[in-house]
Amino acid sequence: MKLNQLEMLVLLAETGSVQAVSERMHRTQAAVSMALKGLEEDVGVPLFDRSGYRLTLSAQGWQFLRQAREVVKQHQRLHSLAAQLQTGAEPQLHITYDYTCAPAVLFPVLQQVQEQFPATELLLSGESQLRALRRIREGEADLALCPWLPIFRQHGDFETVRVRPFELWVVCAPALLGDVAVEQLQRQDLLELPMLIPQNQDIGIDLDQIMRIPSQQRIRVNDSITQRELLLAGMGWGIIPGDLIGDALERGSLVRIDIAGFLTHVNLEVHLVRSAERIAGPVEEMIWQFFSQSSHEKSS
Structure with a gap:
């Protein structure tokens, strides 16, 4: 069983004639017919129906075709990979x-x-x-x-x-504020609420130095994804990258806190x-x- 025989089988199913296969593969019709007959012998079951004017696939031939197509596709992918590897493209x-x-x-x-x-x-x-x-x-x-x-x-x-x-934003869930409007928040109000803060960044960012206000209650987490989930659950307020909570702000699940002199400018x-x-x-x-x-x- 050779690859070119499988390619002929696939083309025969697509074009419907041995002549079209011979033209596409630049072989004589006799060579195509002989190759397809050899494939059938290798498989050991009748792949073709020869009762009509044209050579067509049998029921077993159509079943075999499905796997033959996959083999041909994989060969084409290998050719593409080899060409890209030759040009230095990373695997x-x-x-x-x-x-x-x-x-x-x-x-x-x-x-x-x-x-x-x-x-x-x-x-x-x-x-x-x-x-x-x-x-x-x-x-x-x-x-x-x-x-x-x-x-x-x-x-x-x-x-x-x-x-x-x-961008770093200070946010919290509306429920955390109770009856206090976010526009009326003062520094003292935040002192009485839990603060959610990532654990110390070990390559240079110290959020404790960025914040200009302490908090009596702190919950430290080891990543910003967990911090976002805790914020959404109303477990506290915190400073978090804007990219991570933009959709939550649009939905109203979180609100921004803006108190003058509260957050050191982060560039x-x-x-x-x-x-x-x-x-x-x-x-x-x-x-x-x-x-x-x-x-x-x-x-x-």
Whole structure:
């Protein structure tokens, strides 16, 4: 059983004639008929109905065809993979993102990657806090999406490109405030309410220093996703990236707290990060250039 025999079988089902198969595969009709007969002998069951004017598939032939098509498709995919490997396209690309950064910003360029490099497998993984940078530094990921501070360069030889601003908002569930309107909140009111805060960021962000107000009750969690769920449950108020709770604000499940002098201004940005010590493949470079061009257009 040879691949070209399976290809002939598939074409016969699509075109309906041995002549069309011979034209498509640049073989004589006699060579096609002989190859199909040899396939039938190898399989050991009648694949064709020869009672009519044209050669057609038998019931068993149609059943065999389903698997033959899959084999032909897999062969075509292998050809595509081989061609891309010859050009240096990565078999896999691992992208990690910090949970504080919604990964949807990556989706437009990842769709382009799927179209231009279908053989490259994309691996996406979320990380709590800023461990995404460690994955880059240790060679466990190719690209990372995370909040960026210049101090992070002390932890590795990184190259970065700006993706968008990083906004931190103070929010809570309306039920937590009781009869107090959010517009009337004072600093003292928050002192009497529990505060939900991520555990200390271990690569440079200290939310305790960002907040200008203490709280008598604190619940610390180890990631912003859990913090968001606790906020929605009315367990306390907290400071959280705007990307993670925009939909909740629109629904009214959460409300923003804005008290003058309450929150130290935070000038952060979300960056795409990679190691400056590695040579990027074409897929990684395509993603990088997508954000580099976008950043250049916004700054010009």
